[in-house]
Amino acid sequence: MPSLAAPPRRDASAVISLRPSGFDELGLRRALSDRMLPLLVAAMTFLAALALAGWFGIAALSRHWREGAGSALTVQVPDAQDKAADGDTTRLAAVLNLLTGTPGVTSAHALTNEELAALLRPWLGNAAASTQLAVPVPAVIAVRLNQPALDVGPMARRLEQAAPGTMVEDHNVWIRRLTLLTRSLQACAGLALVIVAAVAAAVVAVATRAGLTRRREAIEIVHGLGASDSYIAGRFASRVTWLAAAGAAGGGLVALPVLLVLANLAAPFGSQSADLGDWTTALTTVPAAMWASLPCLPVLAAAIGFLTAQGTVRRWLRRLP
Amino acid sequence: MLRFDMVGLRYAPVGFMPSVRTGRGGAVFGRGEPGKGDRREEGRRMGRGASPEVLHDITFHLHAGAFRWLLGPSGAGKSSMMRLMYLAVRPTRGRLTLLGTDVTTAPRAALPALRRRIGVVFQDFRLLQHLSAFDNVALPLRLAGRPEGQIRADVTELLKWVGLSRYLHLSPASLSGGEQQRVAIARAVITRPALLLADEPTGNLDDVQAERLMHLFKELNRIGTTVIVATHNEALVARHPAPALRLSEGRLISMDREDRDMRPDAYDLRPVAHE
Numbered sequence: 001m002p003s004l005a006a007p008p009r010r011d012a013s014a015v016i017s018l019r020p021s022g023f024d025e026l027g028l029r030r031a032l033s034d035r036m037l038p039l040l041v042a043a044m045t046f047l048a049a050l051a052l053a054g055w056f057g058i059a060a061l062s063r064h065w066r067e068g069a070g071s072a073l074t075v076q077v078p079d080a081q082d083k084a085a086d087g088d089t090t091r092l093a094a095v096l097n098l099l100t101g102t103p104g105v106t107s108a109h110a111l112t113n114e115e116l117a118a119l120l121r122p123w124l125g126n127a128a129a130s131t132q133l134a135v136p137v138p139a140v141i142a143v144r145l146n147q148p149a150l151d152v153g154p155m156a157r158r159l160e161q162a163a164p165g166t167m168v169e170d171h172n173v174w175i176r177r178l179t180l181l182t183r184s185l186q187a188c189a190g191l192a193l194v195i196v197a198a199v200a201a202a203v204v205a206v207a208t209r210a211g212l213t214r215r216r217e218a219i220e221i222v223h224g225l226g227a228s229d230s231y232i233a234g235r236f237a238s239r240v241t242w243l244a245a246a247g248a249a250g251g252g253l254v255a256l257p258v259l260l261v262l263a264n265l266a267a268p269f270g271s272q273s274a275d276l277g278d279w280t281t282a283l284t285t286v287p288a289a290m291w292a293s294l295p296c297l298p299v300l301a302a303a304i305g306f307l308t309a310q311g312t313v314r315r316w317l318r319r320l321p
Numbered sequence: 322m323l324r325f326d327m328v329g330l331r332y333a334p335v336g337f338m339p340s341v342r343t344g345r346g347g348a349v350f351g352r353g354e355p356g357k358g359d360r361r362e363e364g365r366r367m368g369r370g371a372s373p374e375v376l377h378d379i380t381f382h383l384h385a386g387a388f389r390w391l392l393g394p395s396g397a398g399k400s401s402m403m404r405l406m407y408l409a410v411r412p413t414r415g416r417l418t419l420l421g422t423d424v425t426t427a428p429r430a431a432l433p434a435l436r437r438r439i440g441v442v443f444q445d446f447r448l449l450q451h452l453s454a455f456d457n458v459a460l461p462l463r464l465a466g467r468p469e470g471q472i473r474a475d476v477t478e479l480l481k482w483v484g485l486s487r488y489l490h491l492s493p494a495s496l497s498g499g500e501q502q503r504v505a506i507a508r509a510v511i512t513r514p515a516l517l518l519a520d521e522p523t524g525n526l527d528d529v530q531a532e533r534l535m536h537l538f539k540e541l542n543r544i545g546t547t548v549i550v551a552t553h554n555e556a557l558v559a560r561h562p563a564p565a566l567r568l569s570e571g572r573l574i575s576m577d578r579e580d581r582d583m584r585p586d587a588y589d590l591r592p593v594a595h596e
Contacts, residue, residue: 023456025463222449222460226437231433321429
């Protein structure tokens, strides 16, 4: 048939490319902009990374303390060089004898003056190392046990008989308290993660609903042309998933230097050196699990975005026949 | 192919409907925020204080390959009939069978596939303004998952045929009313639908273009498409005589003899539930 078209009278600005690389029939590139949603998801991811860092940091610290102290006892012997109750040896030697003869004890080592000074340095400064201290310091015996659950009561009584005033400090009490504390802190970090995820889901839902309202007419047209709910939901979900993943990647990258600084600050508590580590040690002090879980954040954000968008759109579409 | 059994239609009260476009352009039924549009709630709303029924006891039957005018004055229910046939609403009573599927009982998930076999030319075109003419026409094929190469060939061919080959890449907004209408028509027929519905398709066309369009419809009808055209244009009807379904005040007042539903039980279907 002959063409009935009117003569050309178009302006160039109205030209749309013949086959857009991403066919965007619902106009989602404008309805779900690449500004707000990624920014909010990035902020959520930053918070999630901090919570994760808290979780792993606490876990590492508590493990370190448990391993270091769980199978150890400290015995303090005041007036160590005085005669023991039996009169033959010094009180220190008597206590050491008793300890090495106790089943379950692998070693009993009386700290030298230098070791004692190192131990006291955080509290007393270098004065502890240089000269004799003005205050009398009891001898300290570090005892290692091969069974952490050993009941130290009977042993403490025998030591008390041999050298009255000897104190057995059972670290397990502290370990239990520390464990309780770290568990609570970890629970808080976990709760923070859950809340961040919930808020992220809410943000995605709100953004998706705004997009649905903005593209209502286009959706109705496409629906009328026979698009299934899963098709329309899929279009929204793929856009939202991409935006959430991009935002989360950005947020994770921003969190990275902050985590390194924190790891550097936390390093002295996890190692024996009292100095702040340099940056290379900071990298190694971040637990490996942390490195592994950080890349999971964008994946998790994408999953939250996908599921939330799917759910929101499908629920919304049910109003159409 | 198409069977109405005592079909009645009642819209949900204003404020609960998705946007409804009807006859003379513009929304008649509000497009306010629809609550939760699930059918349970719809049923509850129907119960009391619902809006009046707009179609009553529509009963007829069309065999495949029919060509029918749908006639009647404004407000007679033509647009509501069309909406039933392109599955924008479901009957509130009676039974409607479309292309072999009982749409009154079919699960919602079965409707999209059915819609893809129905082509619709809307009076207000309903083109996507952010897409080019090409993409608008290609949309039904892409929804059907056709290969891109075939889509390009088919769409280019059809747009050439309706005389728009030079404007493939233009947005509908930069096309004239008649050109937009031709895009809308191309989109409706690109999938070779089994049922073609047109609501005032000649409204924006001059006589020459309207004749051209009628030739296209008749051509499609000859190769097996069932065509239903709703119009006010009596001159057009006179030039192209064909059986007509006439509506008045929501009732079907006349139809071709062969469209009468002759099944013995056809009229035994009593209105269901919410009446």
